[in-house]
Amino acid sequence: MADYKFDTLSLHAGQSPDGRFGSRAVPIHQTTSYVFQDTEQAAALFNMEIGGHIYSRLTNPTVAVLEQRLAALDGGVAAVATASGMSALFVTVLALCSAGDHIVASSQMYGANINLFQHTMSRYGIETTFVSPRDPEAIRAAIRPNTKMVFGEVIGNPGMDIMDLPAVAAVTKEANVPLVVDATFNTPWMIKPIEHGANIVIHSLTKWMGGHGVALGGAVIDGGNFDWGATPGKFPTMTDAHFGYQGVNLWEEFGPMAFATRVRTEGMMNAGPCMAPQNAFYILQGIETLPLRMERHMSNTAKMLEFLTNHEQVSWVKHPALPEHPDHETALRLMPKGQGSIISMGVKGGRAAASAFIESVGLASHLANVGDAKTLVIHPGSTTHSHITAEAMEAAGLTDDLVRISVGLEDFDDIAADFSQALKAAGRVVPKVAAE
Amino acid sequence: MKIDVQGHSTFASTGGRAFDPKGDVILFIHGSGQNHLGFMLQHRFLANRGWQAITPDFPGHGKSEGDPIATIEEMAAWLASFMDAAGIEKAHIAGHSQGALVALEMAAKFSDKVRSATFIASALGIPVNDYLLGLAKDREPKAIKAMMDWGHGPTGHVHDHTMPGASHMHYGSQLMASNVPGALFTDLNACNEYTTGAETAAAITCPTLCILSGQDKMTPIKAGRKLHAALGGKLVEIPHAGHMSITEQPWDVTKPLRGFLESQRVEA
Numbered sequence: 001m002a003d004y005k006f007d008t009l010s011l012h013a014g015q016s017p018d019g020r021f022g023s024r025a026v027p028i029h030q031t032t033s034y035v036f037q038d039t040e041q042a043a044a045l046f047n048m049e050i051g052g053h054i055y056s057r058l059t060n061p062t063v064a065v066l067e068q069r070l071a072a073l074d075g076g077v078a079a080v081a082t083a084s085g086m087s088a089l090f091v092t093v094l095a096l097c098s099a100g101d102h103i104v105a106s107s108q109m110y111g112a113n114i115n116l117f118q119h120t121m122s123r124y125g126i127e128t129t130f131v132s133p134r135d136p137e138a139i140r141a142a143i144r145p146n147t148k149m150v151f152g153e154v155i156g157n158p159g160m161d162i163m164d165l166p167a168v169a170a171v172t173k174e175a176n177v178p179l180v181v182d183a184t185f186n187t188p189w190m191i192k193p194i195e196h197g198a199n200i201v202i203h204s205l206t207k208w209m210g211g212h213g214v215a216l217g218g219a220v221i222d223g224g225n226f227d228w229g230a231t232p233g234k235f236p237t238m239t240d241a242h243f244g245y246q247g248v249n250l251w252e253e254f255g256p257m258a259f260a261t262r263v264r265t266e267g268m269m270n271a272g273p274c275m276a277p278q279n280a281f282y283i284l285q286g287i288e289t290l291p292l293r294m295e296r297h298m299s300n301t302a303k304m305l306e307f308l309t310n311h312e313q314v315s316w317v318k319h320p321a322l323p324e325h326p327d328h329e330t331a332l333r334l335m336p337k338g339q340g341s342i343i344s345m346g347v348k349g350g351r352a353a354a355s356a357f358i359e360s361v362g363l364a365s366h367l368a369n370v371g372d373a374k375t376l377v378i379h380p381g382s383t384t385h386s387h388i389t390a391e392a393m394e395a396a397g398l399t400d401d402l403v404r405i406s407v408g409l410e411d412f413d414d415i416a417a418d419f420s421q422a423l424k425a426a427g428r429v430v431p432k433v434a435a436e
Numbered sequence: 437m438k439i440d441v442q443g444h445s446t447f448a449s450t451g452g453r454a455f456d457p458k459g460d461v462i463l464f465i466h467g468s469g470q471n472h473l474g475f476m477l478q479h480r481f482l483a484n485r486g487w488q489a490i491t492p493d494f495p496g497h498g499k500s501e502g503d504p505i506a507t508i509e510e511m512a513a514w515l516a517s518f519m520d521a522a523g524i525e526k527a528h529i530a531g532h533s534q535g536a537l538v539a540l541e542m543a544a545k546f547s548d549k550v551r552s553a554t555f556i557a558s559a560l561g562i563p564v565n566d567y568l569l570g571l572a573k574d575r576e577p578k579a580i581k582a583m584m585d586w587g588h589g590p591t592g593h594v595h596d597h598t599m600p601g602a603s604h605m606h607y608g609s610q611l612m613a614s615n616v617p618g619a620l621f622t623d624l625n626a627c628n629e630y631t632t633g634a635e636t637a638a639a640i641t642c643p644t645l646c647i648l649s650g651q652d653k654m655t656p657i658k659a660g661r662k663l664h665a666a667l668g669g670k671l672v673e674i675p676h677a678g679h680m681s682i683t684e685q686p687w688d689v690t691k692p693l694r695g696f697l698e699s700q701r702v703e704a
């Protein structure tokens with residue numbers, strides 16, 4: 001029996017058809033808790049001596065199918081699903097870092113990712129140094145003895161800067177620091193970061209993985225490929241006695257899934273950002289068609305790039321598939337099947353023209369999300385990234401004229417027609433701006 | 437815990453509990469390219485149920501130092517030294533796959549140290565085909581992948597784990613990759629060269645239990661039944677498990693093993 005391939009795993013991984021009723025679809029286990037067979041089974045479950053479910057803050061059978069499917073698709077040893085992408089990052093920091101620890105993070109990221117480190121974790125004594133994800137040497141230089149994770153987005157939001165995973169992984173491996181990546185923009189269909197040396201993968205499942213825009217969700221995937229014991233004492237949450245479970249040493253008893261077990265037994269247990277079973281069901285429905293959708297996202301993106309680069313109302317277009325993108329070669333090397341479906345463009349006429357474009361689209365939706373099946377547009381500088389500092393904004397290339405496009409799955413002719421009329425409307429404000 | 441065995445630091449899991457060598461000891465013996473983690477759920481459950489569960493990593497495996505051992509007979513001798521070093525006079529032993537070949541040797545040649553022997557997913561011999569041996573020698577990651585494919589039955593292949601959220605195939609791969617390079621080849625070669633299973637089994641007098649897997653592609657159930665026929669004793673078959681029954685259907689292994697151990701306790 002050969003190992004199933006990606007498209008097959010997207011449909012089947014994590015689930016054996018239910019033995020009692022034979023339900024083919026994943027049943028929604030809308031329950032908070034599970035009847036124990038006897039007191040011994042209850043005690044064994046509470047002490048992680050047997051597999052099974054206790055309480056849905058920790059695990060749930062529907063959510064477990066999703067988690068196992070994600071582990072299968074990304075090449076992880078185990079996954080933990082969370083209420084959102086943000087809580088996935090939060091429980092990861094919680095599992096690895098304590099007051100006095102240090103993080104090296106990318107300067108080119110989604111606003112809330114930056115803010116969590118800069119403004120929230122800093123209040124709990126965890127300091128972060130921000131560096132360019134494109135500069136492995138800068139990452140090396142920023143790592144300190146108390147650095148507990150290096151974090152970045154594989155594809156940065158919204159600049160589409162690409163992290164050269166093998167190069168960064170070589171640095172983190174040498175320094176014995178886990179490389180944690182946000183893989184929201186790539187999905188395992190484009191690249192599986194664990195195969196390129198990442199140790200922990202975080203997803204916002206709200207985006208392409210779900211694809212339908214109906215449910216929030218996140219996940220932490222444990223690559224199982226980090227040696228938590230290599231530097232004695234460096235990762236006490238993994239190698240010292242756990243506060244629960246009879247003081248178990250997770251690294252000794254659970255080995256490659258020590259980290260996922262810590263996330264489950266601390267982040268989910270004590271903070272509790274669990275995914276609702278109904279949301280897990282929705283996201284599973286999305287993942288079933290992930291390979292098909294991603295192909296269409298990529299082909300529509302290619303058409304969109306051609307359309308925009310030839311449009312007179314567009315002053316610049318940024319996407320890794322374009323030769324002038326600074327990470328073009330890295331993107332093609334790491335993601336040959338496609339380089340993502342987010343495009344940034346500059347609308348001639350600056351902020352006013354960008355606003356006019358956004359207000360004039362009809363088929364495309366103006367909203368704060370990416371990776372939906374439908375085409376989306378937004379002005380990040382005044383919305384998704386507006387809470388970061390002016391310097392960070394400049395470093396992220398968030399200019400006034402920038403519009404972020406998340407290319408959807410519509411017939412491209414219809415998107416092109418919509419964009420044509422909206423760009424025309426943007427063009428009408430240019431003379432006005434020039435006159436002012 | 438870590439103890440010195442033949443001059444090398446040796447790790448043994450005790451299921452997260454303090455270990456008393458004078459208690460009722462159940463000693464698990466891991467298979468080719470594996471380490472203590474394969475028995476994670478069995479040793480955790482028994483360690484918390486009044487048994488003194490212990491699972492050492494063979495040299496060069498898991499967290500134990502030293503070079504992998506070349507023959508099944510030498511592995512048994514090493515295990516006897518391990519028991520001495522840990523202060524264990526006598527133990528119930530349970531081996532999986534190659535570990536069950538070691539258990540055969542232990543039960544026959546170190547019978548004074550063995551109370552009972554359990555053989556999981558094994559046979560009188562485990563011949564390894566040249567293709568897998570070649571892969572293990574020259575392309576270990578490919579050999580690990582092949583063993584994950586052949587070693588798992590339907591539940592493993594759809595990544596449907598009893599530990600919610602985990603993947604058997606990827607966990608197993610990382611577990612195997614954490615041993616020293618070359619450990620897998622040395623182990624598989626040791627299995628392949630072991631040909632005295634039938635004579636050894638005939639010499640065993642302690643109580644025995646065989647736990648075989650219906651979907652086992654590495655040690656087919658037919659070969660497992662021959663082992664049982666040679667030993668007599670108890671037999672349990674798990675129809676839907678593959679070779680890695682200990683992780684694929686952990687409770688289906690733990691339950692009969694526990695019953696067997698408890699029955700020994702009563703008889704003693």
Ligand SMILES: Cc1ncc(COP(=O)(O)O)c(C=O)c1O
Pocket residue numbers: 084085086087110113153157182184185203204205206216217218370
């Ligand atoms: C790259 C990236 N990571 C994480 C998140 C946060 O995910 P969620 O909205 O599911 O919390 C987002 C989105 O908003 C994102 O774009």
